[in-house]
Amino acid sequence: MREYYSITELTREFGISTRxxxxxxxxxxxxPVRRGRTRLFRQSDRHLVRQILRGKRLGFSIAEIGEIVQMYREPPGEVGQLKLMIKRIEEKREDLRQKRRDLEETLAELDHAEESCVERLAELGVNT
Amino acid sequence: MREYYSITELTREFGISTRxxxxxxxxxxxxPVRRGRTRLFRQSDRHLVRQILRGKRLGFSIAEIGEIVQMYREPPGEVGQLKLMIKRIEEKREDLRQKRRDLEETLAELDHAEESCVERLAELGVNT
DNA sequence: AACAACATTTACGTAAAAGTCAATTACTGG
DNA sequence: CCAGTAATTGACTTTTACGTAAATGTTGTT
Incomplete structure (x- = not known):
């Protein structure tokens, strides 16, 4: 468990560019913190990058991912802010639940499509 | 169950533009089929649009969605094509399973974030 | 016939998310 | 100390997924 990672180490770890x-x-x-002008990435930065890439795979925009990673941070100290934050979190969760429904439906349709292909193969007398 | 729908009917139904x-x-x-130059959308087109929008919500590109909707069509007649199709379907399913893992992890983190907020509220003596 | 409402094609514009390239600057091993 | 590698900033470019505007066609009232 090292303290700092260079930018190229992260690019290799995550398969993304320095850009x-x-x-x-x-x-x-x-x-990331700096030593001179050079960026030094900590564990927390690596974890954030992992979360960012997860968000990307789920089709969230950078702006949306920005909102999400804010939610992972320390809760705010003020009651109004806290309530607002909870509301926002609930919205994102609803968003994710919609994605889950989409995902299950798509998976089901692909299952069906594969079955059709397998059946068709069987009709053609191909041993599966 | 009508036979044809106009383009603006679909824009209203799905909340997207004619463009x-x-x-x-x-x-x-x-x-869509045409009467003169005018597009006429059938049930099957509406269904496709629904599938396209689902794909978009899941973060698939137009090109990827194109691949997916191909899989929903009639299976090809040739053995080699069928096997290739099955392989492609399996790839997409793996893709979707990854997204599902991403989704569950993100949901879990949001659950945790919300809990922190609720706890913080309790500490501040706010009745939830 | 005129007007609105809806449709079309063509073409250019744009925001998001990087890719690419150039010119510097910083580090590191021999 | 110096070559070579790694990192930086800045500017410009590219791709995707449409938006927007112009000019024109079609349909259906009134």
Whole structure:
């Protein structure tokens, strides 16, 4: 468990470019510390990158991912802010539940499509 | 159950623009029939649009959605093509399973984030 | 016939999310 | 100390997925 990772180490670990990591920093998604001008990535940054890429695979925009990673941070101290945050979290969860429904439906249709193919193969007398 | 729907009927039904529907046609995702130059959308087109939008919500690109909707069509007649199709379907399913893992992890993290907020509220003596 | 409402094609514009390239600057091993 | 590798910033480019506008066609009232 090292303390710091270089930018190229992260690009290899995650299969993304330096440009991408710098872009995420510009967009305020990550905040690697600096030694001089050089970025040093901590464990927390690596974890954030993992979360960002997860969000991307789920089709969230960078802006939406920005909202999500805010929710992972320390809860705010003020009651109004806390309630707002809870509301936002609930919205994102609804969003994710919709995606889950979409996902299950798509999987079901693909199952069906594969079955059709297998049946067709059987009709053609191919041993599966 | 009508036979044909106009383009604006579909835009209202799905909350998308005519431009979007024409774009999907240009990309070969849908093939509405024509009366003169006017597009007429059938049930099957409506179903396809629903599938396309599902794919979009899951973060698939138009090209990927194109591949997916091909899989929903009649299985090909040739053995080699069938086997290839089955392989492709399996790939997409793996893709979807990854998305499902991403989704569950994200949901779990959001659950945790919400709990933290609720706890914090309790600490502040707010009746939930 | 005129008007609205809806449709079409063509073409250019744009925002998001990087890719690519150039010119510097920083580090590191020999 | 210096070559070579790694990192930085900045600018420009590209791709995707449409938006938008212009000019024109079609249909259905009134």
């Amino acid at each position: 991408t990591l710098r872009f995420y920093e510009d967009e305020g998604l990550i905040h | 979007t529907l024409r774009f999907y046609e240009d990309e070969g995702l849908i093939h």
